[in-house]
Amino acid sequence: MPKLEDLIAQAKSEKGEGEEVIKIIGENKKHEDNVLVASYGDVKIYKVPGQDLLHYEIPVPRYLGEEKILITSLIDIATKVIETETETYKTSQQRRFAYRNKILDIINSTPELKVPPNSKEFYTDVVLKEMVGYGLIDDLIKDDNLEEIMIIGPGKPVYVFHRKYDMMTTNVVYYDDKDIKDLIDKIARNIGRRIDIQNPLLDARLPDGTRVNATIPPVSVNGSTLTLRKFREDPLTIIDLLNLKTMSLEIAAFLWLATDGFGAKPANILISGGTASGKTSTLNILSSFIPTNERVLTVEDTAELNLPLSHWIRFETRPPGMEGVGEE
Numbered sequence: 001m002p003k004l005e006d007l008i009a010q011a012k013s014e015k016g017e018g019e020e021v022i023k024i025i026g027e028n029k030k031h032e033d034n035v036l037v038a039s040y041g042d043v044k045i046y047k048v049p050g051q052d053l054l055h056y057e058i059p060v061p062r063y064l065g066e067e068k069i070l071i072t073s074l075i076d077i078a079t080k081v082i083e084t085e086t087e088t089y090k091t092s093q094q095r096r097f098a099y100r101n102k103i104l105d106i107i108n109s110t111p112e113l114k115v116p117p118n119s120k121e122f123y124t125d126v127v128l129k130e131m132v133g134y135g136l137i138d139d140l141i142k143d144d145n146l147e148e149i150m151i152i153g154p155g156k157p158v159y160v161f162h163r164k165y166d167m168m169t170t171n172v173v174y175y176d177d178k179d180i181k182d183l184i185d186k187i188a189r190n191i192g193r194r195i196d197i198q199n200p201l202l203d204a205r206l207p208d209g210t211r212v213n214a215t216i217p218p219v220s221v222n223g224s225t226l227t228l229r230k231f232r233e234d235p236l237t238i239i240d241l242l243n244l245k246t247m248s249l250e251i252a253a254f255l256w257l258a259t260d261g262f263g264a265k266p267a268n269i270l271i272s273g274g275t276a277s278g279k280t281s282t283l284n285i286l287s288s289f290i291p292t293n294e295r296v297l298t299v300e301d302t303a304e305l306n307l308p309l310s311h312w313i314r315f316e317t318r319p320p321g322m323e324g325v326g327e328e
């Protein structure tokens with residue numbers, strides 16, 4: 001098995017001379033007039049004068065120029081080192097931990113990369129997130145307060161929808177469409193789907209229930225887009241809707257009657273509405289009125305229902321094969 005030093009030397013020689021990198025840490029320009037509205041963990045939320053939406057900030061690298069070269073070099077080297085190993089890890093946490101140590105080793109044994117001593121941890125995390133996580137938006141995905149994460153193309157801020165503060169801009173920006181496309185490809189690959197010129201739209205679900213929508217040019221004119229809608233850990237119930245006053249007591253009682261049918265006449269119900277208007281949530285909630293002696297079968301384009309039922313059989317439509325046929 002090749003030694004770490006050899007691999008580093010090899011990666012360095014492939015990179016060529018003169019690509020040494022100096023630090024330009026992802027410190028964001030501070031605007032004096034921004035007012036801090038909230039902060040938790042590494043997150044800071046600002047009111048920016050003249051901007052309707054609040055602004056969400058986390059520590060991120062800028063992924064431009066030399067900083068990008070530094071990160072890509074580190075990823076290259078770390079990938080080479082890790083590819084040669086045969087170890088398997090029981091849990092993803094163990095894998096993360098092992099990778100983290102390896103990346104830190106590489107940074108420590110490669111002074112030519114000129115990673116400043118006080119940023120070693122920062123770059124280790126950046127590389128780790130690229131290798132085993134979702135890269136730049138990894139922290140956004142981990143923030144439970146965010147319901148939706150929206151990448152709308154290169155050179156534009158990533159938008160997020162916060163449970164409390166609604167739609168916000170963030171300081172996360174992809175400068176190169178290829179980086180967005182790479183992330184979309186990675187997500188698609190992980191769940192056995194693909195996106196290309198023939199199939200430029202991806203509508204899928206991650207193993208944890210997160211809903212994924214992605215588009216690539218030429219259908220999305222200003223570059224690739226990716227929207228992640230996170231799965232609610234605690235699904236809404238009819239009581240929540242009543243408390244939120246999004247459904248009246250009378251309508252709730254009527255829909256209960258219609259769904260249950262009292263052994264006599266359960267009704268067909270058609271739920272329709274705009275995107276993210278609450279169709280799936282309403283269906284989920286109504287299913288709790290289905291009597292327990294009923295057998296429930298569901299067919300979905302993208303399996304996302306989370307029904308509070310035990311006798312439940314789920315079907316998901318099959319995407320077409322390579323020849324574009326066989327969709328069922």
Ligand SMILES: Nc1ncnc2c1ncn2[C@@H]1O[C@H](COP(=O)(O)OP(=O)(O)OP(=O)(O)O)[C@@H](O)[C@H]1O
Nearest residue numbers: 147232241244246274275276277278279280281282
């Ligand atoms: N009655 C409600 N009150 C408050 N929030 C709601 C309500 N219904 C849905 N939501 C929230 O709105 C968001 C969108 O809901 P949902 O996924 O059910 O919409 P949808 O119409 O199925 O969307 P899509 O068209 O993308 O499938 C979710 O975050 C959900 O928790």
Ligand SMILES: [Mg+2]
Nearest residue numbers: 279280281304
């Ligand atoms: Mg839905």
